[in-house]
Each structure stands twice: as structure tokens, then as C-alpha cells.
Amino acid sequence: xxxEEVRAALAAHPFCQGLPEAALDTLAGHARLQVLAEGxxxxxxxxxxxxxxxxxxxxxxxxxxxLEVVETVEAGELLGWSWLIGQWQWHADAxxxxxxxxxxxxxxALAERCRAEPSLGFELARRALRAATGRLERSxxxxxxxxxxxxx
Amino acid sequence: xxxxWVPVPMTIRSRRQETSDTVTFELxxxxxxxxxxxxxFTMLWRYGLGEVAISVSGDPREPExxxxxxxxxxxxxxxxxxxxxxxxxxxxxxxxxxxxxxEAEGSDVVLVAGGLGMAPLRPAWLHLxxxxxxxxxxxxxVGARTPADLLFPDQLGAWRARFDTEVQVTVxxxxxxxxxxxxxxxxxxxxxxxxxxxxxxxxCGPEVMxxxxxxxxxxxxxxxxxxxxxxxxxxxxxxxVCGHCQWGADFVCRDGPVFxxxxxxxxxAVAGV
Ligand SMILES: Cc1cc2nc3c(=O)[nH]c(=O)nc-3n(C[C@H](O)[C@H](O)[C@H](O)COP(=O)(O)OP(=O)(O)OC[C@H]3O[C@@H](n4cnc5c(N)ncnc54)[C@H](O)[C@@H]3O)c2cc1C
Ligand code: FES
Numbered sequence: 001x002x003x004e005e006v007r008a009a010l011a012a013h014p015f016c017q018g019l020p021e022a023a024l025d026t027l028a029g030h031a032r033l034q035v036l037a038e039g040x041x042x043x044x045x046x047x048x049x050x051x052x053x054x055x056x057x058x059x060x061x062x063x064x065x066x067l068e069v070v071e072t073v074e075a076g077e078l079l080g081w082s083w084l085i086g087q088w089q090w091h092a093d094a095x096x097x098x099x100x101x102x103x104x105x106x107x108x109a110l111a112e113r114c115r116a117e118p119s120l121g122f123e124l125a126r127r128a129l130r131a132a133t134g135r136l137e138r139s140x141x142x143x144x145x146x147x148x149x150x151x152x
Numbered sequence: 153x154x155x156x157w158v159p160v161p162m163t164i165r166s167r168r169q170e171t172s173d174t175v176t177f178e179l180x181x182x183x184x185x186x187x188x189x190x191x192x193f194t195m196l197w198r199y200g201l202g203e204v205a206i207s208v209s210g211d212p213r214e215p216e217x218x219x220x221x222x223x224x225x226x227x228x229x230x231x232x233x234x235x236x237x238x239x240x241x242x243x244x245x246x247x248x249x250x251x252x253x254x255e256a257e258g259s260d261v262v263l264v265a266g267g268l269g270m271a272p273l274r275p276a277w278l279h280l281x282x283x284x285x286x287x288x289x290x291x292x293x294v295g296a297r298t299p300a301d302l303l304f305p306d307q308l309g310a311w312r313a314r315f316d317t318e319v320q321v322t323v324x325x326x327x328x329x330x331x332x333x334x335x336x337x338x339x340x341x342x343x344x345x346x347x348x349x350x351x352x353x354x355x356c357g358p359e360v361m362x363x364x365x366x367x368x369x370x371x372x373x374x375x376x377x378x379x380x381x382x383x384x385x386x387x388x389x390x391x392x393v394c395g396h397c398q399w400g401a402d403f404v405c406r407d408g409p410v411f412x413x414x415x416x417x418x419x420x421a422v423a424g425v
Contacts, residue, residue: 061334068325071335074343097331134342137364141336142324146358147267147297 006031009103013054014076015127023120026113030106035099042079042094049082049090050107058100063093071138072097081128083107084114156391159197159242160184162218167237170303174223174268175233176209179241185215186243189250190275191382191410195390196220197242198235202228205387205405207272208246212279218243221271221303247390248409251276252380256352259378260289262344264365266337266357267296270303272382272409273356277311284316291318291344295337295357298323299330318344337361338368348373354410356382363420366413379413 007028010016016024034053036042042060043049053060055077061069062079070092073079079094084107114121154160162179169175186194188208197203210219224233235241253261253276261280265273273292280290292311296302302321312319320340322333333340337357351374355365362381369379385397385404392406400419402408 059331059333069334070325071339072333074333076343138336138339141338141360141364144358144360145297145324146361147295147301147324 003028006033006103009033009056010054013056013103015054015078015131019123023123026117026120027105027110030109030113031103034102034104036096036102038096038099040096040100042096043090044093045090047090049080049088052081052084052105052107053079053100053102054105055079056101056103058096058098058102060100061095061097063095069097070142071135078128078131081132083111084125084128085132154184154244156244156247159195159203159244161240162243164235164237164239164241165217167235170221171301173225173233174221174303176219176221177235177241178210179218179220179243180216181218181243182216186218186246187215188212188246188275190253190279191251191272192246192248193272193390193409194218194220194243194245194247195387196222196232197244198228198232199242201231203242203244203388204228204232205247205384205390207382207409209271209274211282212275213282221268221274223268244390247405249407249411251354251382251410252352252412253279256354257283257286258350259287260291260347260351261287262291262293262341262346262351262353264293264337264341264353264355264357265295266355266361267301268303269356269358269361269382270294273354274304276354281311281314281317288350289318290316291320293337293340293344294319294321295340295361296321296323297325299326299332320344336364338364341365341368341372346372346374348375352378352380354380354382359383359420366417366420370413376414376417377412380410381413381416382409383411383416384409 057075060073062071063069164177165180166178193205193207195203196206206220209221222233224230263273353369355362366379383404387405388394388396390405392403397404
């Protein structure tokens, strides 16, 4: 896998839309392409968090209480942003529900780079915040349990 | 349409249990065919029980077969869903304004159905399929509480297998046997890759869900007048006389049940849903 391949995959991923060329170069230096087998556990709650995945294909399930999947993360989406906001621990489990093609970002190295280059840090944090805000809104809607039959 | 005040007796031809609390009836309307537009409803009356508003969930091209999908929630719907083939229901209608399927010709069309909302949207979907060449992309996005709560699962599978439609299903919760998406239905809208300049959205489901769907569609740049929702309010006359179904400045039976978001969006904000 060449850095060009990784860079091209990053450039094509919606998470990176609008990122300056230099930022893509930096990311490419700390990213690799992965194929994750169905059933593979990416992380578990309590473990140290030091990576993110940009999903290119397939489906990952996020589970809060052992086996109950609360949301799936799919192509074009970001999985995991804890390290970007200074939390180095996962608060959920993630498991590949199908074979998954992803770009794995190295959080340890990128956190270092973000400190040295605040503009890069800002861009990444802004995108992560957007993903987190979406998750928050969806959790609110899910908490309504809207399909429950009233009066039943 | 027959006299809007007088129920026409129709015999139940078939009954299908859709989920634990929901059944689909086909009524024999051959003596008085019910020509309806997708999104319209009828008033179903059972002697001694009362009358309820139920959307037509069948194919608009088959006016002799009147199809309804009914969830047992209360005093009238519970006993009605117990009826069997051969039993008789009184039918008034059809009533109400339809989904804007004619106005949508030439556009991409997204139907977003939550829970029982699939029933009123099904005729619109069948209309899109029957007139496929008149539309751009057609998408059906379905949300349900669990896989067992999905309405028309076999048909969803068949529609999904077509090469000229996009059908996606998500559930709020599922056990390990489910391999599809989990999460709220608005996520499917986020993933759909829509062109806001040429898309129309029609959505039916719980009010909170429709509000979030409309919000996501607006966020993507789809104008409010190209987003349609279908409302439920208690009904009696169904022809704009009694005022039971009043909602803001509208009577849902006469001015709806399908409304443009440009007309009713502000009411959702006030209602705090
Ligand atoms: C235009 C229109 C189209 C409709 N289409 C359909 C349809 O296709 N299929 C269908 O099953 N229903 C549909 N409904 C809803 C249906 O009319 C009501 O569920 C019915 O009137 C309830 O009557 P009931 O006497 O059985 O319940 P009630 O005894 O009046 O109510 C008993 C309990 O059920 C709850 N309840 C009432 N209505 C609903 C509801 N809509 N959803 C969940 N809980 C409810 C009440 O809060 C109460 O707790 C539609 C309503 C309208 C206005
Ligand atoms: S039900 Fe009578 S006015 Fe609408």
C-alpha cells in the first residue's frame, strides 16, 4: 500500500471534503488502509482510544450495553473521535457487522501533529464535532422511542 | 364517490396479520369501486363499535380491492382487527388531499416511512413504480422499532431487488441476527446523496419523526414546499363540517391529511414535538 493510495482514499472520503492539500498530506502520513473481517472487534469500552476509522465500505455496529447495537456506522462516516477531544478511552464497543474497508488514522501521532499545527487540529476537531453533534441529535430522537404504541 | 355521509357495506375478502398488533384487510369493493389517490383515507365503521379514519394502503389502480392496514390501539381498532373474512365493514370516502405525486413528476422522490407510516405511503410508492418513467431517482427509506415491526417485509425485499429503485431499512434495535442498519431513519436520509434542487420528500410516521425528517431535508437544502407530511387528528365527519379535526387554521380531513411543510412546519415548533 503506497502513501499515494492512502492519500487518494482520504481525498475521496466525505470526512476530508474541503481539507487543504497540506492537511491531506499530513493525514496520509499517519493513515493506512485496512480490511476488517466480519465479526472483528475494533475496540471495547474501557480500552485506550488511539485511532479513528473512516469507513469506505461495510458496516460497523456501536454497542453500549454488551451486545445491543445502538447505531451502525457506514460508508462515508467517521468512527471514533475520542482522542481528538482529549479523551483517551473508548466509551462503547465497536464490531464489524460485515467486512469493512476503512482508513485507520493513528490518533497518537495525529494528536501530536494537531498540537504543533492548530489549523489542522481545528479542521479535524470541527469535523469530529459535526459527527458528534449528529450522533447527539439522533440519540435524542432514539430516546423518544417514537414507534412505541401509545396506550399499548 | 358515494354519499359521503352513508357507509357502504363491504365484505372482508382477506386478512393478513402483519405484526403482533397490525393487520391488513382487503375489502370487496367490486359493487362500489373506491377510486382513490395515494394518501387518501376512508372512515371505517363497524356497527356497535364506532368509526375510525384509516388510510388506504392498497394499489390505486385496483379500485375494486380496498386495502387497509390497521393497528389495534383502542376501543374501535382493537375489535376491528379481530374481524375475519366474510365479516362486513361500512366504508365512507375516500377523503382528504393526496400526496403530491403529480407535482413530483420529473423530480427525484424520497418516501420516508416510520412504523405504521408505511401504510399511507404504500399507494404513493406503488404509483411511483407503476409510472417509473415519469420520475428521476425513487427512494423508499423505512424505519421501524425492531425487524419484527416492519410492515410488508416480503414486498420490501422484492422492491429492494429491483434495479431502478433504492430501498433502505433501518431499525431502532435488533438482536444479533439483523445485519442491516441500526439507528434512526433520518440517518438514511443523510446517506442518500440527494440533489436538493430536484428532490421531493414525502414522509409519514410519528410526529417527532416527521419533524426530524423535515429538519434534515431542510438542512440539505430541500425547500419547505417540497416536503410533505401526513397528519392524524381525531375525526368524525371527515368532510370539513364538524371541526373535530381542527389543527391550527386547518381541518385535517379537508385541508390534509397531507400538508406541505411550508404550511405547517411552524406548528411543529409551537407544539414542542
Ligand atoms: C387521516 C388518518 C389516517 C389514519 N390512517 C391510519 C392507518 O392507516 N392505520 C391505522 O391503524 N390507523 C390510522 N389512523 C389512526 C386511527 O384513526 C386511530 O388509531 C383510531 O382512530 C384510534 O381509534 P380507537 O377507537 O381504536 O382508539 P381510542 O380508543 O380512541 O384510543 C385508545 C388509545 O390509543 C391511542 N391512540 C389513538 N390514536 C392512535 C394512533 N394513531 N397511534 C397510536 N396510538 C393511538 C390513544 O392515545 C389511546 O391511548 C389514521 C388517522 C387519521 C386521522
Ligand atoms: S372530521 Fe369533521 S371537520 Fe374534520
